[in-house]
Structures are given as C-alpha cells and as structure tokens.
Amino acid sequence: MLENTAFMFDRSFMNDPISDILRLASAESVVSGGFTAGGDWAVRFPAPDRLKFFAAVRGELWLGLETEGTTATRVTAGDVLLLTAPERFTLGSDLSRTPIDAQAVFAEQSRPIVDAGGGDDVLMIGGHVRFDTAYAPMVTEALPPLIHIRGDTPDASPMRWIIDRMVDESTEDLPGGGLASAQLAHLLFIHVLRAHLAAGGAVRPGWLRLAVDPRLAPALRLMHTAPGKNWRLDQLAQASAMSRTIFAQRFRSAGGIAPLAYLAHWRMRLATRALRHGDATVASLARDLGYASESAFSHAFKRIVGVSPSHYAASQSYNGRVSHRR
Template sequence: MADPGLHHDRSAALDDREATLARALARLRLEGAIFLRGEYSEPWAYESLPPQDAVAVLSPGAGRVILFHVVAAGRTWIETLDGERHWAAEGDVIVLPYGDSHRMGGTEPAVCVSVSSLIDPPPWQRMPVIQHGSGGAETHLVCGYLACDDPLFDPRTRALPRVFVVRPDGAARPWVRASIEYAVQQTALVRPDHFEAPTRIPELLLAEVLRIHLADSPATETGWLQALRDPVLAPALAAMHASPEHKWTLLELARAAQVSVSLLDERFRSVLGLAPIRYLTGWRMHLATDLLRSTDLGVATVARRVGYESEEAFSRAFKRELGNAPTPWRLTHTST
C-alpha cells in the first residue's frame, strides 16, 4: 500500500518550488504596455517587423523587447523565422522573450503579408486595431511588450526558447483574461506620440506566465536565475541551452566556461543543487514538454531535437522525469 504521506510531501515540495520561483521572478524589473489588438479572419497570416524596427517603435532606446500575444478568441500558429510552428488557442499566452521576428496565421493556408502593410506608422491617435483576413472564422489577439535587461532575456544565454506557449489554468486563466481586458480599456492617448497604460498589468502577466513555463525546469527551486549571472555557470548554461541536442561532456562544458571540470561540477552542485549532466537531462525534458504541448512534431523528431538518437531512449528518460510516456503525456497537455 502506498504511503499517503508521499503525495503530501511531493505536493508540498512543488508548492515550495513554485513559491521560490515566484519570489525570484517578482524581483525582475519590467516595463511595458499593451500596444495592439488584432482581429483576424480565415484565411490569414502575417510577418512581424524586424526586431530592431519593433524596438524603435515600441521602446526607443531599449536594447531589446519581450513580445507577448494573448489569444482572446480562436486559434493561431506562430513560428520564428528559423524555428518550428507552435499552436495556441483561446486563453493561451504566446511569449517571444527575445523579440524575434516571427510569422503568425490561422488554421487555413494563406499568403503571408508584412504587418507593416496592415497598420499605419506611428504616431497613433488611439491603440491600433488590425483587421485582416478573408471573412472566415475569427481569431482575436491582444499584443504587448516589455523591456528588461535581466540576463533571463539575454539572447546569449538562451535561457528560454525563442517562442513558447503557456496555457494558464485554474484561477490564473480568468485572471489573465480580466487583466488584459482591463489594460485594453485603460490604455489611452495622453499626447500625440504617447500612450498611457497600466504598466503593472503586463509586468504581472509576464511574471505569472514565466512562473508557469519554468515550473517544470530543472533547479528553479534553487539559484537558477542567479546562475545566469554567474561567470562560471553562465557560459556552460548558454552552451547547453543553445544546443541541447549536442552530446555534451563535462570536459566540453568546462572548456566553454574556461574552468576545470572539478570547479564546474562543484559550482553546479553548490548553486543549482545538480550535477551538470543531471541539469542537462532536466533541461532537455523541459524543452521536450514545450514541443509536445504546443507543436505537431512527432515524438521521434522531438527526441532528436533534445539530444536522443532513439525514440525509445527518449521515452524512457521522459517517463523517469515526468511519470508518463511522451504520447499519453501529450494527450493530456495539448492545447485544443
């Protein structure tokens, strides 16, 4: 008979882990706003502005911006220009942590047009609303941006995927919708070239979305966010994050960090509570859950993307980490 205390202990550990992560994310300093609504009808597709142009329009002087899209209705896909296609449905939040160029579209094939052809250039007299498509089923998006110079959003560390989709559940789901609706209603033009909007709402929204996304990543209950600033750990983490499919050895990671194997191992264990290769396994599983949840990639393809030559080896590792094989896990976690 199973010990009834085991479930309680595990739940308590998860609660502690999420509370620690939430406290760490609360220390991030983010500034941004809701800036655009999109009303699209099937078939439709568009390509975003290049990152430097988006920064110039949204946050002049910032080094980069974080972009997010809340799906208010319908279903959409998003892909960065060199990445796989992710799907999102009503209530989901799409995040581009490095502000990468991207394409978005609906469920039917469509010619992809530049977003610059769909919207007047600034300054805007009111919050822009894009209306585009051919009159079929509708998808509504609310778009926002944030600026932050934290290493979490530094593209050199690759601590996050280029694009990921989060499906808030429980109390978070109605909170996201209500917060976005309020932010849209409260956004107003106060000068010909300046909108005033509730800045705390996008900040709180992104922190909550990040908490959900990172909850199953390795070592978030310890010093993971701090590790991204560590001169020894940051280069090794960046190498693993950039190429999770590579067959990393301790020696290669130590060379990337320009330290000895023993120092690297000691630093991983003292700061993150994990050996380097154990962290790598956890990171691969974290990426795999994102791909399984929001893309149509087959299990074998996902396995190769995260460093496993065979689907069988990947499935065994996935089940050890997540408690279920990839296919049944996907069935219970896929956005519909």
C-alpha cells in the first residue's frame, strides 16, 4: 500500500496540501541573527538565494527593493517581512544615505545580534527558509516578491510571542538554543504564510491558490491523501459540490492545470522525491501510485519529468556521489 512506502508522509494525523508541499520541499527555517542600529543609517543586503525573513522587534525603519518602480516600505515594531524575490535590498532609517554593506557588518562580529552602528533604537532579527532545490520553485513561484505582515493586525499577535522567544534564544546561552531557534523560525514562517492568506494576499495560480480555495480544497485533499487511487473527475467534483464542468473550469482557472493532470504531476513529484532518496523501486512506485504496470508508470514519468525513472534515479545517485566526494 502507498501509505506504507518510506517516501510517503506520515498519515497518523490529519494533513493538508500546504503541509504536504512544504514537507515535499523539505522546508527548513533558520535564524541567522540580527542587528541593532540607531540615528541615521542604511545597510544594503545581497540578493538572497532563498526566502529571507526579517522581524522588527523595536524601532522604525524603511525597506527598499532595487526593482525599478517599487516604493519603499515603512516597517514598524512587530512587523514581519518575507522576501521571496532574489534581488538586493536596503534597510535603513534613511534610504537616501549611502548604505554600508551587510556582509562587512556581519563578518566583523561573531555575536548573533551585531551592532550596525549609531545605537540600538532599532532591533531586527532575521533568517531564511531553505528548500530542496528540486522543489523550491513550487513555493517561491506561488508567492509575491514581498509579504509584509503588519504588527498591529490580529494575525500578527501570535508572531509577537514567537519573535520575543527568538530574541531570547539568540541573546541567551540556553541549552538546545540552536534547535529551538530553528523551530521558532519555522513556526514564524507558517504564521506569515497563514496571515498573508487570511488577509487575501496575492497568490499566483497554482497549488497554493487551489489549497486556499474553500470549494476546491476538499478535492485537492483527496488527491494528496490518496494519490494512488484511481480518482475520476466526477468523484472530485462531487467532493467540491460542483458539476463536472464547473469543477474542471474552476480548478483550471485557480491551478493553471486540469484536475487529473494535477494528480499526475503530484504523483510524479512524489516519485521523484522517492527516487532522489532511494526509498522505493520503480515497481513499488508504479503499484503504489496507481499505475497498472511499470511500463505505464515509466511512460507517465518520462512524459512529465522528461527522462525515464531509471535515468532519473541514476542521475541522482551520480550527483549524490559527486557531492559526497566534494
């Protein structure tokens, strides 16, 4: 059975498609530290190669992105920022000032909270969210370039507790501090995502828009819970309380893909993860993902992924050996 194969998620508790995607992408949040500043200041940060988050513990400042035409964002205490765009940005009290380089600021000091100069009117703490490179685009492409959760909104209330604990873990030498910080950062990321969705924030067509659509989510959950089942369009439409035609149209509009095509792609994402980790054979994947034969599974895999399962598995094994030797 599919639920017994090692690559599947733990079904001992209720899951949801967003949790499934984040697990598939091996989402891992890390607190990288923070800084204090005061007076007139500006710090320029390099373009992040992963999702970057900042939480304003105290003070006021501005965020400026380098994209032409974007306006500066005012940040106040309690605000949380999630940057998904891979572009340089500046934080400061006055963005017209010549900024200092963030790498130089952090390289010169070994403490988790560094002094960026001028005092401590502002305290920022930050980190990043890493994903498996094969699945990172699923998350980053679903979100806008910048998410800004304001500290005075109801959804920010639980974040304030998390931020305070993150500061404690960063400034005090507590047992298990590294693990606690990582868990708190991950929880903060989830709350930022929830707050953005609850506020009706921008979501691009795809799996995330499907997951937050109350009419389509039940069908999506069925496909994620039992991807190996031979789902028919009428069964999925019935779960969403729609006719086949209306369901198919609404699903494609929100997800950018037809329902059964989404199911096929979800199966292949699970299959690639299993092959990357060496958790299953082609025969077991074919059986557990609902294909009548290895040949049928291999044909579907090559059509969607671009190579055969055996070639994909061999390439992942080779890449792993090269990485290990390095």
